[in-house]
Amino acid sequence: MTDRLFQLLQICDSNFPSGIFSHSFGLETYIQEDKMTDKESFLYALKQYVYSQCIYTDGLACRLAYEAIQENQFQKVWELDQALYALSAAKETREGNKRIGRQLAKVMNALYDIELLQLYESKIKQKERHGHSAIVFAIVCEALEIDLKTTLSVYLFTTISSLIQNGVRGIPLGQTDGQKILLEMQPFLRKQAETILHAKEEDFGGCAPGLEIAQMKHEQLSVRLFMS
Amino acid sequence: MTYTGYLQVEVGNKNGKSIMTNSLFDGVFKITRPVYLSSGMPLLILIHVGGGYVDGDMYHTDMTVHESARLAITTQASTKVYKSKNFGVRQSTNYTLKNNSELFVKQDALIPYKDANFIQQTHVHMSSSATFFYSDTITPGWAEDGRMFQYERVTSKMQIFVDDTLVVFDHLLLEPDEKFEQLMYLEEYSHIGTLFFIHPKVNEHFVEDLRDKLEAFSNQARIGVSVLSVRGMTMRILASSTTMIEKIFAACEELIGERFYVNDVIEWRKW
Numbered sequence: 255m256t257d258r259l260f261q262l263l264q265i266c267d268s269n270f271p272s273g274i275f276s277h278s279f280g281l282e283t284y285i286q287e288d289k290m291t292d293k294e295s296f297l298y299a300l301k302q303y304v305y306s307q308c309i310y311t312d313g314l315a316c317r318l319a320y321e322a323i324q325e326n327q328f329q330k331v332w333e334l335d336q337a338l339y340a341l342s343a344a345k346e347t348r349e350g351n352k353r354i355g356r357q358l359a360k361v362m363n364a365l366y367d368i369e370l371l372q373l374y375e376s377k378i379k380q381k382e383r384h385g386h387s388a389i390v391f392a393i394v395c396e397a398l399e400i401d402l403k404t405t406l407s408v409y410l411f412t413t414i415s416s417l418i419q420n421g422v423r424g425i426p427l428g429q430t431d432g433q434k435i436l437l438e439m440q441p442f443l444r445k446q447a448e449t450i451l452h453a454k455e456e457d458f459g460g461c462a463p464g465l466e467i468a469q470m471k472h473e474q475l476s477v478r479l480f481m482s
Numbered sequence: 483m484t485y486t487g488y489l490q491v492e493v494g495n496k497n498g499k500s501i502m503t504n505s506l507f508d509g510v511f512k513i514t515r516p517v518y519l520s521s522g523m524p525l526l527i528l529i530h531v532g533g534g535y536v537d538g539d540m541y542h543t544d545m546t547v548h549e550s551a552r553l554a555i556t557t558q559a560s561t562k563v564y565k566s567k568n569f570g571v572r573q574s575t576n577y578t579l580k581n582n583s584e585l586f587v588k589q590d591a592l593i594p595y596k597d598a599n600f601i602q603q604t605h606v607h608m609s610s611s612a613t614f615f616y617s618d619t620i621t622p623g624w625a626e627d628g629r630m631f632q633y634e635r636v637t638s639k640m641q642i643f644v645d646d647t648l649v650v651f652d653h654l655l656l657e658p659d660e661k662f663e664q665l666m667y668l669e670e671y672s673h674i675g676t677l678f679f680i681h682p683k684v685n686e687h688f689v690e691d692l693r694d695k696l697e698a699f700s701n702q703a704r705i706g707v708s709v710l711s712v713r714g715m716t717m718r719i720l721a722s723s724t725t726m727i728e729k730i731f732a733a734c735e736e737l738i739g740e741r742f743y744v745n746d747v748i749e750w751r752k753w
Contacts, residue, residue, distance in 0.1 A: 302667070306667065336648050339711065340642075340648045340649055341651045345708045345709050345711075348711060459651055460654070460655025461653065461655055462655070463654065463668075465666040470718070471706055
């Protein structure tokens with residue numbers, strides 16, 4: 255057992271106040287279009303989401319930030335923050351990422367004494383930086399001496415577990431189905447953490463446009479449960 | 483470095499008129515003599531005299547629009563990329579827009595055929611007082627057996643810096659596989675359209691009006707429009723033909739013309 259087990263369990267908990275609870279990152283568009291209606295279609299959609307958003311964008315950003323911190327290349331961390339912001343084409347997604355990043359930084363700073371995270375939060379407050387969960391995770395896990403692969407796995411797990419909770423409310427699905435999806439996703443997430451470890455830096459931010467369009471179309475939905 | 487095609491263009495403002503102050507081309511890239519549109523803006527047409535893009539080709543373009551100058555540029559024909567598995571085909575473009583300048587870029591379709599590997603990088607460095615319009619289309623090249631998406635990989639990165647800050651990072655990474663035509667990827671469509679319009683007067687209100695106007699196409703294409711973090715907008719389209727994407731671009735250009743240019747729409751037709 256890793257001696258960081260309890261710390262990891264705490265930051266992965268679905269009650270952890272990150273604010274992701276209010277965001278679907280485009281998934282609500284698909285819910286309203288009846289593309290996600292039951293356990294099977296939701297599980298499928300989550301895997302597509304991981305492929306298009308979590309590997310080359312959020313996951314790779316987390317890895318690159320973690321590696322940059324270890325090499326004391328802090329300017330690169332701030333550049334990643336700017337790149338992540340510039341990568342969100344949809345306004346709601348851009349604002350959502352920012353809000354969650356800011357909130358996560360604030361809570362983590364209340365829990366831990368990490369100089370770099372304090373600097374990140376003050377830069378966010380001064381509007382020099384935007385805030386993104388991938389950067390906060392990289393800073394916190396690196397400071398807690400959690401290895402990179404575990405960091406990426408935890409980041410994927412917590413993102414997907416939160417989206418499942420949101421899907422359970424939005425589709426809606428039973429709580430048990432939600433937990434079954436989370437269990438079924440685990441071997442897949444383990445494999446994708448490995449993919450992120452070996453991804454090329456030049457592929458950072460790469461994707462096909464379907465999800466991005468769904469995120470932009472979300473701004474036009476007339477009745478919405480989520481802010482993005 | 484020797485490029486397969488190299489192009490350098492500078493446009494400046496002389497006594498209220500936009501004129502080419504520098505032009506240099508080499509290899510398979512050529513440009514036409516500028517045609518002056520009714521608004522007085524010069525239109526240049528980029529010509530590739532080599533017929534198509536093949537393995538190992540490298541292209542580079544530098545274009546600068548100086549203070550208070552205007553320029554429109556388009557391509558003569560589609561960009562056809564053939565088998566390029568070993569080295570790939572690389573194309574890099576730098577656009578520099580000085581204070582109060584305007585640049586309008588309209589690229590014909592990029593058609594990657596079987597086993598094509600195309601790597602494109604576009605950098606835009608602009609002043610916040612400048613205007614930048616850009617549109618392009620990526621279509622699947624058909625293979626002999628009639629199947630689409632036989633290309634190996636297409637990556638297209640567009641980075642827009644406004645007053646030296648990276649504000650748009652658009653990175654299409656297309657690698658046809660089993661999930662490629664599905665949900666969150668191409669969603670059963672085949673053609674991808676991209677449009678950026680950065681202008682000091684674009685706001686949420688304009689984006690809402692554009693969405694209303696594009697409602698007419700909602701059964702034939704999937705369209706996303708949103709405001710950027712600077713004054714400007716982005717549009718992404720999934721459709722089943724180049725013609726459909728062209729119609730949607732035209733509708734967008736029409737609204738831009740109506741709102742910002744006293745009904746002056748750029749006549750892109752090939753002169």
